[in-house]
Amino acid sequence: MTLNVFYFLSFVAILSALMVVFSRNPVHSVLYLIITFFCIAGHYVLLNAEFLAIVHVIVYAGAIMVLFLYVIMMLNLNREAEPHKSTLLKVTATICAGLLIVVLVGSLKGTELMLAQQPADRSISTVKSLGQVMFNEFLLPFEITSILLLAAMVGAIMVGKSETAER
């Protein structure tokens, strides 16, 4: 049963990820990427990381992809006839990606034999234990992340500000 759910989620995730690359309309790409993110959230639920699944849906599908859609709307990019690369470059890109997957599969083969399966423990992914790890062991990286977000906000406003507003 769980394995069937895994196969279904993986199939939909890979199919919609391929559609992100190959669909001609950028709006359709965004919508397919949202489907992929929901499937990945389903995988998180399968892995007993329910809190992370919720955060993933809120942050990615709720914030980041809305930002993408908003920019596509603002730039008015929803026309179908956008320039594509030449066939030679497309074939080269596909061959490069194929070589990459060969390298990754070759290097990752046999990894699963190296680690012993631990008995499943549901208590590590609760909000309480995650918060304890985050605020004890990773307190400094957490604060640096907040500074990073602040810097990103300031940078986005500075870059996106129109020239005429300076006067």
Next chain:
Amino acid sequence: MINNIPIDYYIWLATALFTIGVLGVLYRRNAIIIFMCIELMLNAVNLVMVAFSSYLNDGKGQVFVFFIMAVAAAEVAVGLAILVLMHRNTKTVDINVLNRLKW
């Protein structure tokens, strides 16, 4: 629940998603699609982190996923601002237009 699924299934799934992201970056010329494919690659890495965290009963992997999400959000905010600026100056999001630093 997780004991039914071997961890290498998750490794192969994440490998496939990461490669599709790389393929998109190489294949497309639209800068927004390239950004989305970078998000896809980050998510493949997140999936591996959560899988190993669950299989090894270690919460640190999931905390790292939070940090990756924060970095992805910052990257998207700044990147899309740069993209809007690029569209304002060149009226296109085709990355082949940006070749002034090429030679």
